[in-house]
Amino acid sequence: MADNRRPETMERITTPALAEAFIAEQIEALRAQVGDGKVLLALSGGVDSSVVAALLIKAIGQNLTCVHVNHGLLRKGEPEQVIRVFQEEMNANLIYIDAVDRFLDKLAGVSDPETKRKIIGSEFIDVFAEEARKLEDVRFLGQGTIYPDILESEAGVKAHHNVGGLPEDLKDRFELVEPVKFLYKDEVRMVGKALGLPASMVDRQPFPGPGLGVRCTGAITRDRLEAVRESDAIVREEFAAAGLAGKVWQYFTIVPDYKSTGITAGGERTFDWPVVIRAVNSVDATAATAEPLDWALINKITDRITHEVKGVNRVLYDVTPKPTGTIEWE
Numbered sequence: 001m002a003d004n005r006r007p008e009t010m011e012r013i014t015t016p017a018l019a020e021a022f023i024a025e026q027i028e029a030l031r032a033q034v035g036d037g038k039v040l041l042a043l044s045g046g047v048d049s050s051v052v053a054a055l056l057i058k059a060i061g062q063n064l065t066c067v068h069v070n071h072g073l074l075r076k077g078e079p080e081q082v083i084r085v086f087q088e089e090m091n092a093n094l095i096y097i098d099a100v101d102r103f104l105d106k107l108a109g110v111s112d113p114e115t116k117r118k119i120i121g122s123e124f125i126d127v128f129a130e131e132a133r134k135l136e137d138v139r140f141l142g143q144g145t146i147y148p149d150i151l152e153s154e155a156g157v158k159a160h161h162n163v164g165g166l167p168e169d170l171k172d173r174f175e176l177v178e179p180v181k182f183l184y185k186d187e188v189r190m191v192g193k194a195l196g197l198p199a200s201m202v203d204r205q206p207f208p209g210p211g212l213g214v215r216c217t218g219a220i221t222r223d224r225l226e227a228v229r230e231s232d233a234i235v236r237e238e239f240a241a242a243g244l245a246g247k248v249w250q251y252f253t254i255v256p257d258y259k260s261t262g263i264t265a266g267g268e269r270t271f272d273w274p275v276v277i278r279a280v281n282s283v284d285a286t287a288a289t290a291e292p293l294d295w296a297l298i299n300k301i302t303d304r305i306t307h308e309v310k311g312v313n314r315v316l317y318d319v320t321p322k323p324t325g326t327i328e329w330e
């Protein structure tokens, strides 16, 4: 337990200079832990795993293998960004796995939210384990565990993905490498910036592990999933243009699995899905309030979504606080 406590002497990382000092220290510590051994890391493109990847690239270069699993439930442009930043700019040893069909086939017809989550989680472990078995000489597993993860696991609030989730044959093989495990989120972001990661990666809003899967309610279909992805991209673009990126805590869209009647400008009847916009403010996700969005912005987003996103004829704004509504719809 003692190595799971942030040392009392550890200074809070609040400036770029302190972030640089942390990076220099961690590079030494990582080299000392790993030596010339090899490290495997599941790189989602989220802040924590991206920062761990960037630290390990600096410390051990090609002895790090990153695995990026595209499960088809990522936001628009995310897999491309991971490849661009890590493979092209940082020259990382990156294995990109296109598992889109595999995930969507497994999820076809499954409408229960908890079952969907379980399928996504266990399929992810399976895909990752298959890659890990191919890399027989790797003995270390990098993880983007951060300090709140440790505190929440201890308090029994959340179970965190860790080596415990791996199948028996792999569980004992790995020693964990967790360079940011004593950092709070704001410190991880500060370190990410100092490592040169793009702001769009470092300042990302929270994004659930099951991704867009919990925003394509009920049984996921490819066309409705595309409607979630495209409408989400429009909302992100318009929030950025309105200066709200980084100011509103979390914002995204949901596409429910029912249709309603509409009409085109040419007078033709339509029967299509609605898109629900959710934009909330929160401190720690346990409670949230809806952002009082500007009406002109809602109109602009509605106009774009109804004209640009296939299969959609209506837009709604969810004004529900948490409680009573959770932030996600599933």
Ligand code: XMP
Residues within 6 Å of the ligand: 117, 206, 207, 208, 209, 210, 250, 285, 286, 322, 325, 326, 327, 328, 329, 330
């Ligand atoms: P809810 O919907 O419970 O969400 O109000 C609270 C916060 O947690 C995120 N969330 C998840 N994050 N795996 C995650 O890593 C999940 O399964 C998951 N479900 C919800 C959600 O986006 C919000 O920020």
